Every structure is written in structure tokens, then in C-alpha cells.
Amino acid sequence: MFSWFERRIDPYPSDAPGTPPRNLIGFLLHFSRGAMPWLLLMALGSGLIAVIEVALFGWLGELIDQLADTPRQSFWQMHGTRLTFMMLVLVVLLPLLNLLSSMVLHQSLMGNLPQRIRWQAHRYLLRQSVGYFQDEFAGRIAQRLMQTALAVREVAMKVLDVGTYVLIYFIGALALAASQDWRLALPFALWALGYGVMLWQIVPRLGRVAEAQADARSAMTGQVVDSYTNIATVKLFSHSAREEAWMRSGMDGFLQTVYRQMRLSSLQDVILNLLNVWLVASVAGVGLWLWTQGRVEVGALAVAVPLALRLNNMAHWIMWEFAGLFENIGTVRDGISSLALPREVLDVPGAKPLQRGPGAVDFDHVTFRYRGVEGARPMAVLDDLTLHIAPGEKVGLVGRSGAGKSTLINLLLRFHDIEQGRITIDGQDVSQVTQDSLRAAIGVVTQDSSLLHRSVRENITYGRPDADEDDVARALRMAEADGFVPELSDSYGRRGLDAHVGERGVKLSGGQRQRIAIARVALKDAPILVLDEATSALDSEVEAAIQSRLEVLMRGKTVIAIAHRLSTIAAMDRLIVMDQGRIIEQGSHAELLAQGGLYARLWARQSGGFLLADEDADTDIVEQP
Template identity: 45%
Template sequence: MFRYFESRLDFMKKPPGVSPPDTLWGFYWHFVSQAKGLFLALFGLGFVLAVFEALIPYLIGRLVSALSNTSPEGIFREAGPLLLSMAAIILLVRPLGTILFRLLVNHSLAVSFTSMVHWQNYWHVVRQPLGFFQEDFAGRIANRVLQTARPLRESVLSVARAVWQILIFGAASIGLLGTQDIRLALPMAGWFVLYAGLLAIALPRIQRRSRESSEARSAVTGKVVDSFTNIMTVKLFGRRRDEDDYISDGYRRFNDAFLLQQRVNTVYVASLTFLNAFFLVATGAMAVWLFSANRVDAGTMTTALLLSTQIVSMSGWVAFEVMSIFENVGTVQEGMKTISRPLTMQDKPTARPLTVTRGEIRFIDVSFSYGEGDKVIDRLDLTIRPGEKIGLVGRSGVGKTTLVNLLLRFFEPQDGRILIDGQDIADVMEESLRAQISVVTQDTSLLHRSIRENILYGRPDASEEAMREAARQAHATEFIERLVDGRGRRGFDAHVGERGVKLSGGQRQRIAIARVILKDAPILVLDEATSALDSEVEAAIQDSLATLMQGKTVIAIAHRLSTLQLMDRLIVMDDARIVEEGTHEELLGNEGLYAGLWSRQSGGFLAPRKEIRDEAV
């Protein structure tokens, strides 16, 4: 039975082809519609349960009337059908309905529906372009992705199990009392009108305060994760007190927002308490007056009092659920800021896989700028021949890494085209493009997984032997075999910590190089690939890189110009354009920008030792 209900929804189902809408109800329907059969069953079952719940006080009232007008000897003959009806509702209908309701909630929706929303939120956000993640805290993005599913589910379930049922219960109660005497239904009808007015006043305020509280919670989560991620910097600079102030300000904002939210909640509950008190008194007074005037019998008066008492009892529970609904809605609205953003830079419907047979790369009249800033790349033309190895040279910030990011389609140029073997990369599948390009960056981050999993990320289907050979070529085997993590896992099974923090910069770099060696893509990008290595290890790895570069088109970026001397051609960039190109010797002979950079790196910028001594004196 459990398995039947648990299998009603496939939480790993492929998301709809459209992004989640940026309107609240559209966002809810985007997910609810994928399980609409289950939610319809839940509301239908809630309707039945509420009607039968209202029948119990009615039947008790009829039983009181029967007892009042029947002798003890004929009680079972007159009241027998009523007793059987009550027994059927209490012993069969209500327990079975409640169990079925809980099966739907606990086993079809609470787990699978929540997991589905989690999965689809992740699926959507992870496909955003690189710039999306560079504009926000990773912690805040993760918090919004993970926190939205539960409140979305709970707000819908609260409507089904509380708001919907009290509405049906109230409507059934008014109908039952109205059949006895319409005046008995007036206090209850008035209560619903006033309750609706109270909700109309309170709920927008609850929703707004809940959204502000959720935003403050996400903000402080982002700050805390940012601080923990950069804990080395915090400790190196001895800024713990300043960091405490920075984080405590976030907590202070969250605390203030939460206090304001609780004030609105308390006023709402207090107002409902007074409303319930007046409703009970009004219902009791109306019932007693009608009974004293011989307009209703004792059973009808009993029914009115039981129904009104039950409404008041339910209203406290519903008040809690309503506050929960709008707290959850506020959290969902805050999460929508991240989740509902449309995907950009997606594959065109006609996109096809990239096929690399030669490895020629052409930048044709390419221009690019970040936002409204100055152009980082300005009408750049560059052709890299198949198998050619070029070095990109220039001061920091002239656009070298940006050019590589455009090739990888992390960003799209505002003007111009980029071709690989004659294929415009804007017209190919993004995944197939990056499958043909291996990259080793300056800032190497590893996944918090084992060494083996990190290297195999380059080619998951590679054999153990191929993986270990890649590590050997990257001169990483020696330090890997000595590794032991906090749980006793050794060697290639040892985990590296978040972003690889348990390894030195040079060790991370060698793992990244092993990963690229294993991937063996036809185009290779080296962005300061050996910057974190000491001279001895760099010299050893250069041999491996030379082997790796054979037969590949290579783009290398390095501030250490000595590492680029063996490139086929050097491209010198300045002011968002190419200003020089040629071999190392040719550029030195030109006595231009490259020659100046080489001169400074070769010792020309160092002051004579005597001058340093004189300044120190």
C-alpha cells in the first residue's frame, strides 16, 4: 500500500520546457499542475471529510430531540437509525478518510512532490550562464533553490487541509442550521463575513512581512556561507571582529524583520480571538431565544451550539495554518527571484553537435563588454590555424580571459562571430562545444569528492588504468598516494574538501592537469596553468604539457612570459585589441609592448642593490 502511494509521482520527471513563471500563481501552478490529479483527490477527500464532520453535530442534535420526545422503552426503535449513522461516520468514514488523506499527503506529496520541486529548481538554475552565478552569493542562490520546495508544498497542503475544509464545514453548517431556522445561521454567516474582512486586512501585511523576513534570512545565509568559504582570508588578515560585525548586521536585520512579522501575527490572532468570543455569545443567545420562544427544539439548539463551538475550535487551527500559508508564500516569493529568471544563452532549437576535425578557430569582428561598461574586446579579428599553439599576452584586464570565455560561450559577443572549423559556436550545442575544449585555469577549484572522481570528471567512462596514467603524467601520483582524509580514506579515495581546500594550490593544479590529460580534447586552453607550481614541478610538468599539446590547437595565457617562448605565435593585446603578433624573437625585435613587458620581467624593473641599501639607511 505504501509503495502504491509513493509511486504516484516520479520526482525525477523531466521539467516542462518553459521556465517557471515570475508571477506567484503562475509559479505555483507550474509545479502543482504536474501533480494535479493528486491535489484534486486531496481537495475532493477534504470536501467529503468536512461534510461528514458537520453531520456529526447535526446527528447529535437529532439524537437529543429523539431522546426528548421518546420514552426509554422506545429509544432504540426511534433513535436506532441515528445511532447507526453516527457509528458509521465515526467508526468507518472518518477513520478511513483520514488515513487516505494522510497517505496522499505523507506518501504521495510530502516527499515526492517536494523532491520534484527541489530537482526542477536545481535543474533550471544550474543551466543559467556563468554571469548569473557571478552576480550573487552562492549561499543565497543555494538557499533559495533549497528553501522554496517545502513552503510551496506546505502552503498548498494548508489550503487543502485547513482553509478548504473550514469553508466546506461552514457552508454545510449554515445549510444544516438554515433548514431548522434561518436565524440560527445568521451569527455563523456574519462570522464568515467578518473573518473574511479580517483576512483581507491582515494577510497582505503577513505576506509582506514574511517576504521581508525570508529575504533577510537568505541574505544572512549568503554572508555566512561567503565567510566560511573564505575562512582562510578571514583568519590570515585577523579580521574576525570585523567579520563578526558584518555577519551580526545581517542577523540584526533578520531579527528585526522577524519581530515585525510576529507583531502582525499576534494582532491577527488577538483579533480572531475577540471575533470568536462574540460569535459564540451571539450563537448561544440566538439559540436560547429561539428555544424560549418555542421556535426550535432542544436538539436544534444543541446542534447550533456544537457547530459554533467546532467552528471556533477549527478557527484557531486555521488561523495558525493561514499564517503558515502566507509565511510560506513569502518564502516562495523570495525564492522566485532566483528560480523564475528566464534561462539565457540557451541552445537554439536548430542547434547541432559541434564536430571538430581540424581545430581551426576564427574570431571575426568580435566585440564584447560587461553590461554598460567599456568594451573589453573591440572589433577583434583572429585566426588560429589547426594545430597552432598561440600565447595570449598583455597586461591584466586587457581581455585575454574574456576572449577564452567567449570561445567557451560563457558569454556571447555583442557583435561578431566565433567559428570552429567553420561552425558558428552560437549555432551548436553548448555541451558539445565544451566537450571539445579542455581548460586548465589559474584558480582551480575541485569538487568536494574523491581524487578519483575529480580526475574522472574529465572522462567518466575512462578506465582506472587510464585515470592513474593521467595522474602520473601530471606528476600527481606521489602526493596522492600519501593523502589521508579525516575519515581515513587514502590515496585516490581521499576527499579533497570544499573547492579542494585540503590540497595546496600546486596540488590542485596538478589534479586539474590530470583531468585535462584524461579528457584529451582537440582544443586546449591553458589560463595560467602552471602559475601555482614551483619551478621544479613546473619544469617536470612542462614535458607532460608538451606531449599533451601535440596535435591540438592551443591557446595559452600566462603572465610569466618565459612559459610562452615555445608557442608558435604570440598575440599581444592592449586596449581591447590585438596590437602585436609574432614569435618571441620577432616581437623582441619590434621593441614594442611585448619587448617592454619582457624587459620588466627579465629584471629591468629591479632597482640596484646599492639603491635599496641607501633607501633602507
């Protein structure tokens, strides 16, 4: 029975995730769509339970009147059938409804609905542009994902479950009291009016505080994650005290929202107690007065007073449920600001996979600007750039920081869309093919090749998931990583390829991380290879040992290499010298030296093979990621 209800909602739908609406109702409906039939069934169950519970109060009043008016010896003969029916409702129907509601609530919805939301939102976020993640704390995004999933579930369930139960219960109670005497319903109506005014005045404020609190909580979590992720930097600069002060400001911002929330909670608690005391006293007083006037029977008191006491007990629960509802609405609104942002880079309708060819790359009059501060004029990073790279050609990109080298690579990978011009691979416009197929055709080794917190094997086979052990072994040998990988181990006793490397590969040295990254790209075997400072983390001895292997890796591929250490790319077929988003020189190493231009000056100013800043360099220009 449990399993049957647990399988009613698919927590991992395969439908392609769409952009969530940015309005609250649309956002809630978007993520509740697959569970809506079961949410409505839960609401129906809650409504029926409320009807039965109110009806039982009415039956209790009738029973008391019948006990007073019916001779004992004929009581069962006169009322036995009705008593039996009510008993069946009480001991059979009501438990069955509670069982159904519990199964739907706990087995179908409580676990599956938030998991379904997390899955859909996570799949959508994975397809966000690189810029989206560069503009925000990773921990903050993760926190919003997790808390928004729970908040959507709580809003949907409180509205449809608690809201339905409370609404039907109160309407039924009001109707039941009025059926005895309309004046007996007046205290209930006045109490409801005062209760509604209190909700109207206090609960929305709680919602606004909750939205601020959710934002402060996710920001605080982001700060914690940022400190832990960069713990080596914190230690190197001996800034534990500075981190404590920075974290305290984030924690205090969150704490202030808690204080505001608790002040409103105390205020509502005091007002609610006053309303509840007035309700019980007025119902009892009006009931006794009507009874002494002969307007109602004693059974009316047996209905009205217990109903007032029941509402008294329910009032605190209702208030906290409504406060929780608006708190979760605030959390959802905060989540919308991150989870419902449109994607900046999209596959065009009908985009087809890139057809792999020899690897010709063309930049045709490409202009691109990074988005700047709103209102400021964005500065061109690439300005009308044209470059043709022949299949199998090995090209080195040279230039000072801010020249646009990394931007050129990012646009080839379509991390951003260009403003003007066209980029093609083997004649296929990269903006017209699927992003996954485009990036599958390009192998990249970056200066800071971070690894996933998984095993060495999983990191290497990330380049080709279907690779077998022999393929992995060849990739390790090619990257000169077969010497240290067998010696690796982690705190769980896993060794070699099964050892986990820590967050971003923190358990490995920089050179080890780089060699694992090179092995990963070697296994990928893409026709186009990008080396962005690929050997910068290697010491001279290891770099010399791996240089011949990189030559093997580059064989038969179109290669684009970026390096500040000019000696590592001097042997390329062609060197492209960039400055302020334009190509100013190109040719072989010898040709460029003979020209006596920027490349020759950079080469002359090298010390130990590293590129130094030219005295003419514009230090205000910083390379965008």
C-alpha cells in the first residue's frame, strides 16, 4: 500500500525543463503541475473530514436532547438505527478518510513533490549560461534551490489542505450554530471578523519579513560556502579574523530579520488570546441567556460551547499555519529571483547536432561586449575580429591581459552570444547547432582545471563515459599521471582510480589536477583542442616530460593555445597577436620577431619564459572570464 502511493508521482520527470513564470501563482502552478491531481484529492479528503467533524458536533447536540426527551426503556428502539449509522461514520468512515489523506499527504506528496521541484529546477539551472553562475554565490543558488522546493510544497499543501479544512470547518460551525438560533452564530461571526482583520494586518508583514529572511539566509549560506571553498586563501593570508567579521555581518543581517519576525509573532499571539477568550465567554453567555429565555434546548449549548472551545484550540494552529503560509510565500518569491531567470544562451528552435568534420574554425567580423553596469556603456572586448583557422592547424593566441584571448575561446564554446558577425566550425554556424554537440566537439584544458568531488576514474571518464579500463589507462599514461594515481587514497580507504579527489580536486597538487584534466581531454578525443595555459601548473621537469605527450594529443587536431609563457607556443604553426579585441599581428615565431612589433617586444621582455606587462599596457583592462 505504501509503495503504491509512493509511485503515484514521478519525482524525476523526463520532460525538458522550461522557464518558470516570474509571477507567484504561475511559478507555483508550474512546479505543482505533475502533482495537481493528488493535491486536489488531498483537499477533497480534508474537506470531507471537516464536514464529518462538524456534523458530529451537531449529532452530539441532538443526542443530548434525545436523552432528555426519550424514556430510557425505548431509547434504542427509537434511535438505534441513527446511532448505529453515526457510529459507523465515526469508527469506519472517518478513519478511512484519515488513512487516505495520510497516504496521499505523506507517501505521495511530502517526499515526491519537493524532489520533483528540485529535479526540474536543477535541470533548468544546469542549462543556464556561464555568466549566471559567475554573478552569484554557488552556495546561495544551492540554498535557494533547496529551500524553494520545500516552500512550494508547503504553500501548495497549506492552501489546499489546511485552507480547505479551515474554510469548510468554520462555515459548517457557523451554519450549525445558526441552525440552533441565529443569535448564537453572532459571536462566531464577530470572532471571524476580528480574526480576519488580524490576519490581514499581521500575516502579510510576516510574509515580507520571511522574504527578507530567506534572502538573508541564502546570502549567509553563500558566505559560509565561499569561505570554506577558499579556505586555503584564508589561511595563506592569515585572515580568519577578517572572515569572522565578514561572516558576523551576514549572520547579523539574518538575525535582524528573525527579531522582526518574532515581534510580529508575539503581537499576533497576544491579540489571538484575547479573541479566543472573548469567543468562549460570549458563546457561553449568549447560549445561557437563550436557554433561560426558552429559545433553545440544552443540546444547543452542547453544540455551541464545544465548537467555541474547538475553534479556540484551532485558532493558534490556524494562525501559525497562515504565518507559515506567508513565510513560505516569501521564500518562494525569493527563489523566483534566482530560479525563474530566463536563459541567456538558448538553442535555436530546430537546432541540429554539430556534424564533426576536419575542424576548420572561422571568426567572421565578430563583435562582442560584456554586459556592464546598467546605464554604463559596455566596452567592446572583440571588435570586428576576423580569423580563419584551417583544419589541423595549430594556432597560438598571444596578448596582454584584456586583449580578448579567453573571450575568443568562450565565444567559440558559445558561453555567450555574439553581437555581430558569425562563428563557424566546418561551415556550421555555432549559434545554429545544439550547445551540447558543439562542446562535445571541443576539448578544453584550462589554467585552473577544477575536478569534481568524485573518484579519479569518474573525473577522467567525464570526457567519455563509455570508456573502458584500457582507454583510461592509455589516457593516464599519455598525461604522465600513471605514476601517482595508483598511490592515491582517501579517508574512506579507497585507492587508485577509486580514490576521491575532494572538492575541486583539493586533495591533489596543482600539477596532479592538471594531469588528470589532460587525461580527461585526451579520452574525450575531440577534433578541436583548446589549451588555455594547460601546463602552467606543472613544474619544469614534469612540463618537459608531458610536452611530447601534448604533441601526440594535438596530432591531427585543430589546436588553439593560449599561454603567457611564450616558449610553450612558439613552435605553433601560426601565432595570433591580439590587443584590445583586435588582431594586430600574425605569423610564425620567426616572422613575428622579424617584424619587430608587439610580439617581438613581449618576447624581449620575458624573464624565465613568462610574459611581463609592457610599459604601454593599459592596467585598467582586465580579462573577462
